Amino acid sequence: EAGVAQSPRYKIIEKRQSVAFWCNPISGHATLYWYQQILGQGPKLLIQFQNNGVVDDSQLPKDRFSAERLKGVDSTLKIQPAKLEDSAVYLCASSPGLAGPSSTDTQYFGPGTRLTVL
């Protein structure tokens, strides 16, 4: 079974530029997540999709970050314009989408995209 794919693996941009990241989840997984991981910290959830609908984007800086999941499969995360503090690893994860009050779901992560903003 293929894992979660992400591209690019590395990106260096200057502040105020735009950047986009792409994620292809595990086939059949209904739920897709984007996390931001700053050096030395654990991942922080930015946005969560269930199929092509947004479930949680409470920690997404909406003035500069946007994300979409067209057709409920692939997803892109965009930053426009980038700031120095956006330097981080951006992780994509997917899960079958089976979680409920008495059931659980396991998230599978991609390798991440390391963004450096100069």
Added chain:
Amino acid sequence: DAKTTQPPSMDCAEGRAANLPCNHSTISGNEYVYWYRQIHSQGPQYIIHGLKNNETNEMASLIITEDRKSSTLILPHATLRDTAVYYCIVRAEYNFNKFYFGSGTKLNVKP
């Protein structure tokens, strides 16, 4: 908003058991405990999860206390490849897919 507490780092000799503790004193009745690890420059990797009972798989064992306020991840025979940051996670009560990652425990396995 991390709901777990872990020591920042631990050392373990190669071939010995590594016991990684986690406190989750505010856990509620239907919240699962998950463990992930992150090897340098890779995405987090799922290890194991549990609700009330102890669990074991090919990677590790998970021991959850009876009151569910803490748990321990056990790697029975640590190898150098087990050097990683280990995250203990509980999911959100209102969003069953939402994980809160803390800062984790950096496990250093030494020869």
